[in-house]
Structures are given as structure tokens and as C-alpha cells.
Amino acid sequence: MLSLWARSCQRPPVHAFSKGFKLLGNTRKYHVEVAFNIRNHQCRGLSSSTLVRWSARRFNSTQSAPPPSPPPTSPISNSAAKRSLLSRFIPSSLAPKDPNSTSSFAKIMSLAKPEWKPLTIAIGLLLVSSTVSMSVPFTIGKLIDFFSTTNPQIPFGLSVWQASGGLMLLFTLGATANAGRAILMRLSGQRIVGRLRERTYSAALRQEVEFVERGEGDVLSRLTTDTSIVGESVTQNLSDGLRAIVMSTVGLGAMFYVSPKLTMLMLAVVPPVSLGAVFYGRYLKQLSNKTQEAMGEMTKIASESLTALRTVQSYNAIPQEEEKFHQKILKVLALARKEAIASGIFFGSTGWSGNITLLALLSYGGTLVSHGDISMGDLTSLLLYTVYVGSGLQMLTTFFSSIMRGIGAGMRVFEVLDRTPAIPYGKGEEVPQNQFETIKFERVHFEYPSRRGIEILKDFNLELTAGESVAIVGESGGGKSSVHSLLLRYYDPIQGKITCDGKDIRDFSTVSWRSIIGVVPQDPVLFTGTIASNIAFGNPNATREDIEHAAREANCEFVWGMPNGFDTEIGRLSLSGGQRQRLAIARALLKKPVILALDEATSSLDATSERRVNDAVDKILRSRQTTVLFVAHRLSTIARAERIVVLEGGRITESGTYRELVGRKDSRFRVLMAAQLNAAAGEKLYLGEEVESEQEDEADPENTEEEGDESERTRQTSS
């Protein structure tokens, strides 16, 4: 009976797997989208407050809970945590000993601080409902004695109906208080989780891209499942814990009042159960951490293949992806099995010891009744109180293990929250004015943090002057895009520096620095929304005229042909490669960048799209208001740049105008271009086209020089 009762009272541990996903069905999509596009968020130089506001809007629109209040600007303070109202209610013996756990515990408690009002009311209601329910065994005992006497007397001279009515009122009061407590706790819990998610999300967005890109799944799992476990710990589990404490202490007090001898007998089971609870809780915390890590890996596999569904399907790689996911699921299940066995053993043995105690109480209590030491009603009350105390103790165990689980999850969440990004976000000086004279890469050495020991750039030097356009050419994988990554401060050099008018760009705030740079990546990313919102990404205040002007400048004429024009809803991949590039150019132009980092799309564009993109680029070059750093592959783009630099072996080996480089008989540039022209000629031959004359035209430096001269002339005229 005790075990049955206890089992019904015991809250099953929150299973992170199902719960996290259920809770986050809608929000998840957005987090995945953003986690995958973190470079875009950062390079747009969105201000922190805009990001938080924006994410909160998108986030809250998918939550049923009331909107969370704006996130506090300061990080969680430890001193505040120590003063936390709720921490006073947690017995110190329950607080974990490991210093990391202790601070995580304090921080978790501090999360409840803004909710102190509803939580205090909830605690008051909890006391009321617990007092009422604790009076039930006593009342039942009295009723049994009342009905088993020949001349029943109700205290205070009340009639049976009056007494019944009074009891009914009391129980209704208890039930109402219980309902109020549950509602307040749940709402506070949702608000706490909402706030925690917002803060974690903001912290994740501010990390250097490498951190998020290396463990996207893990960050998402922290953001979703771990935060909900923490929220659960701080409200629901805490409420259950308080209830358990009230039930056990009041129950024990009542038992001592009825029969000290029987109470001592019952207490024999408490020490072994408590010891078991401590070990069980600690073991569960370790398991919980491992489970969350395994969940992160699982999420990463799923999000990677779902976002690349076209590739997965085109390569018939569904079985392969299923197998990878299955392996991760097996890992999660192995951990869940360990947890199931541990909880089975623990709850089975506590239930067994509870039943044995009850049996002992019945036998010894029966003897006491037969000797007339206690009444039948007293024995009944005592047995019922034992059940209450037993279930209270079991709830305490669950509470302890849930708190341990919450601490484990909290440590993972706070790891992101408290992490200092390797590239500080938004700290540093403002870029003085929106114009500069030179940007220099000075003796830059660079290697990716994930591939230490492999230098991509070795003693790389490059100078850009205001308004100049420079094309970096080189072999694939030579490090051209890495130069852009360094310029945008996705990474910092391991040696050397990048300076703007002599000042190291590391001294500038990343927000301010990135705000002067427009980026057109090789494979531009679109966000779910309208074409207008995609062009205005990072420029929430742009007017429709600004957006249309930028679109016109970028040759996005296809937008006017769409049924809903700029209000056409698009998804990640719902435009062609060329359209996406032009849209990305419009997005960059809207920002009115001082520097434009343009990574040319190579294979995705056909001849017409290429021409449209190049026309758009020409317009930018003609204005000479923007310094352009191209990563270029196609001769048609390369010829447009005022200066070409050849990147080989991690350094610049040649530099000059198109005419100069082509004019040098032994230049590496000629070799690189010849390889490209041969490839192009091969393509045309394959298509059965007449190539000779065209190839001659294109390969003849004189012809391309004319094109270069033409663009130079146009630039000079406009400037």
C-alpha cells in the first residue's frame, strides 16, 4: 500500500528527450535557423539589444506562456543568488558539495528571484493545502472512533451535518489552495525558463562562430532541454520538495503525538532510505549530464541532415543518415537504461522497506490496540500518517534527484551563459568615422582553431586603400575566403595584425567594425520571411524605398516580376543561386558599407545570371565609394578589379593590375587563368559548341584588357 501510494505521489523524472522536443516544437525551428546562420547575424553587426528584442519576439510568438519580461542586462550575480529567498528553504545538507555544483545551485536559485512574489504566494498556498491534507488522517481516526462508540459525541456540540459541512469547507479550501499553488508555480516556471532561454540564446549568438559551429547540436540542446530542466527544478521540484518537507515533518509530529513507540519503529527505515537517496541523486546528476551531451550529438546529426535534405535525398543517403541517427539514439538509450535500472532498484527497495515497516506497524499496533493502549482510530490515523510520511520521504528523494539533475543541466546552461567569447562581442572602441585611408594585413599568420598546426596564411601582407577594388585569386583551398573571415573578425590571426589607418582592428568593438562591412558570401543564406525582410536583414529601420533602391542597384529585377513583389514569402532555398547572390548584394548595399567583402559564386551561376551579378558589381565599383575585396574565380569578375593579388602558399606572391599581370610572361596569374580557360574550353567542347573563336576572344589578354580599360574608364568618368 505504501509503495502504491508513494508511487502515485512520485513525480516521474523529467525525461529530457521527449519533454524538450514537445515543449520546443515551434521555437526549435527558429533556433536551428539562427544557429546555422550565426555568421550572418554577426556580420550584419546587429546590436545586442536588437538581437534580443528580435529573438524574443520570434521566440514568444511560439510560446503559450506569458511573455517574459526583458532580460536583465547584468549577468547573474552570485551575491544576489546568496540572498535568494528560495535558497533559504533548501536544507543546506541538500546543497551539493562540488564548488561548481554549488555555484550552479546558487545561480539556479537566483533565477527565481524575479518571481519572488508569485512564488511566496504559492508557498503560502502550499502551506494551507498541506495543513488541510495533513488533517485528513487525524479526522479519519476520529471518525472511526466516533462511529465505533455507543454514544458518539462531536466536539463543540456540533451536529453531524454541521461537522460534515465544516469538513467539506475545509477540504474545498485545501483543494483551492492546491490549485492556486499549481497555477502560480507553473506560470512562474515558464517565465523563468523563457528568461533563461533568452539569456542563453543571446550568449550563444555572441560567441565566436567557431564555438557554435563546432557544437551546434550541443548548444541547441542546452538552449532547449537543459533550460526546461532547470526551470522545472526551480519551480515544480521545489514546490514538491517543500510539500514533501511539510508532509514528513507534520506527519512525524502527529505520529509522535499519537504513539511515540510506533513512531520510533517507523523511523528505523529513514536512515538507509536517506543514504540511498544521496547516492542515487549524485549518480543521476552524472547520468543526466551524459544524456544531455548525447542528446546534443543526436540533435546535431538530425539538424545537419534535415537542413541538407536535398543533398541527402539526391544521394539516396537516407539509410546512411538513419543509421547515424540510430547510433546516437542507441547512446541515449544506453544512458536511459542505466537511469531506469538505478531508479528501479532505488524505488523498488524503498517501496519494499515501506511495506515491511507498515506490516511491522500493523502487527505491533494491533497488539497495542488489543491491550487497550491505543484506540482503533489512533492506529488508523497512525497508519495513514505513516503513508503520508513515507510518501513525503519518497517525494524528498525525487526532489533531491531532480535538483541534482537540475544542477547538472544548470551547469551546462551557465557554461554558455558565463562563457567569455574568444572574440569579445561589442567591447572596444567605436570605428571613428565611416571612412578610412588604408586597411592593412600586416605579417598575418593564421590557422583554424579546429586545425591547429596547419597554417592557412603565412606572413600574409595586403594593403587596401579607400575606394579601391582588389581581387584575390588563387587555387581552391588556398585561403581566399579565410582572408574575408579575418577581415570580419570571425577569427583573429595567431600572429600579425590587421590595421585600419594604423589601428589594430582588435581594438574596435566587433559590432562597430562589422557595421562598416557588407558581405556577399559565396552561398548566401536566406531566412524564412519576405523578400523585403531578407533584404532588410540587419537593417530593421530601412524604408520600403531604401529596400527597393538597393534591389534596383543589385539588379534584382526578378522581384518585380513576382506575384507579391517584395512581400513574396521565401524560404532558405526558394530562389535560384544567381537571385540569391543579387539579393545578398542588395542586402549588403542597403547597409551602405564602407568595405564590401564579396565572395564570388562560381558554379551556381549561368552566363545570364553571372552578367547580371557582374553588372551589379560594376555599379558599386563605378561609384568608388566602397572598398571592395573580391574573392574571385572568374576572369570576367577578376578583370573588373583595379588590382589583382595572387595568393599562393599562404602569402601574396604577385600583385598588379590585370594588364600588368597578363603582360608578365612568367606570371603565376597567367598559369592560373590558363587553367581556368582550359576548363571553360573543355566545357564548351563537350557541349559541341564552336569554341575556337570564342576561346581566342576570351583568352586574348588584349580583349579582356579592353574590358578592363572600359571599366576603368567608366570609373574615372564617374569619379
Ligand SMILES: Nc1ncnc2c1ncn2[C@@H]1O[C@H](COP(=O)(O)OP(=O)(O)OP(=O)(O)O)[C@@H](O)[C@H]1O
Ligand atoms: N572553419 C574551418 N575550420 C577548419 N578549416 C577550415 C575552415 N574553413 C576552411 N578551412 C580550411 O582552410 C583552407 C582554406 O580555405 P578557404 O575557404 O579560405 O579557401 P578558398 O581559397 O576560399 O577556397 P575556394 O576557392 O575553394 O572557396 C582549406 O584547406 C579549408 O579546408
